[in-house]
Amino acid sequence: MNLGVLFSGGKDSTLALFKAQQTDTVVCLISLLSSNEESYMFHTPNIDITRLQAEAVGLPLIQETTEGVKEKELIDLERAIEKAKSVYNIEGVVTGAVESVYQAERIQKICHGLQVWCFNPLWLKSQEALLREIVEDGFHAIISGIFAYPLSEEWLGRSLDEPVINTLIQLQKTHGISPSGEGGEIETTVLDAPFFKKRIAVTDSEIVCDKYSGVYIIQKADLVKK
Amino acid sequence: MILIMDLNQTSLGSCEFCLPLYSIVSEIEECVIQHHTTAQSFSPYSKIILSGTPLMDTEYLDHVDNFHWLETCNIPVLGICAGMQVMGLAFGSDLIPCLEIGMTQITPLKENALVSRSFSAYSLHRYGICPSSDFDVLARSDLCVQAIKHIHLDLYGVLFHPEARNKEVIQTFVREGSTCSR
Known part of the structure; x- marks a missing residue:
């Protein structure tokens, strides 16, 4: 399956990418550049390094900007996934969600609306094991x-x-x-x-x-x- | 030994929906994960848990015939989400469209050990079931039936995902099994 990985450049989304590459075809990374340091959904420190990380991995990066306002940033995420769907024909999205029902629920709803699969390979994994x-x-x-x-x-x-x-x-x-x-x-x-x-x-x-x-x-x- | 029966079409789905069950169950009892298409003999197992799947994965609905063993099953089985759907369908229940994503309020209707009080649970499903007369309805949400028990056999189903926020449902099933409804 052609997949896009929601990628923040942190350990969880990078491990999720690693796992997705072992079973499926990852065709792009998707990042949101949030101007809100306290973003509810998206990791912020050094998010602009995702471009370099994408180059290091050898995958194209879809990078959309968001003001990081609660709930409104979901519209920006939807736009980014929609773009990944139209440009790279992704059939599914992979996230690094581990425990956050808040995060998982919102991404699941967006994926359902866009009719793409949503995978969370680290879901409920013990923090120490991770x-x-x-x-x-x-x-x-x-x-x-x-x-x-x-x-x-x-x-x-x-x-x-x-x-x-x-x-x-x-x-x-x-x-x-x-x-x-x-x-x-x-x-x-x-x-x-x-x-x-x-x-x-x-x-x-x-x-x-x-x-x-x-x-x-x-x-x-x-x-x-x- | 408990069998976690994987209903997933994809490896990433198995990671997401079977591994959390494995980590909860293995703290109490030895368990193994096997895909429903390869599981053959159930004799080594004391209980079976049927896994959930991602929202887009409904391939299990094409394989309901693989679950008619439930009709003569003499060990406790817990079906979770997709697992509850196939359990219901194996006994002639109707599949109905019912979308719930996120935390859902569950209200018990009949006294039982698995769901004994009102609580909030994580739901992730596009379909629910209208249970046949073979089942008692144990609990429901505003939109649909959330927990069932076969009237004669030790077969339980929950539509919500207890592995996310209600581990005690799985722990109770593993520890008590056939005494859950008493």
């Missing part, structure tokens, strides 16, 4: 956003590896943090994965952080040979 799978599969993801106590500036830019995962799981026990960021506690950006033809090298970055809320902004990055 994080460990990302590391075991050889993804290089960095923490590009923190939005909850006690996460602080030193977390930004760190690679998601075994010690980081173990600490996040510990923080779930002590502080109720959702280790994979399901509650919006962390955001990630994927710089490399097994199916990337090239990896992303960050050459300039900036950290903007106020206590327990901050982002790692990639100012400049290049594709380099693996």
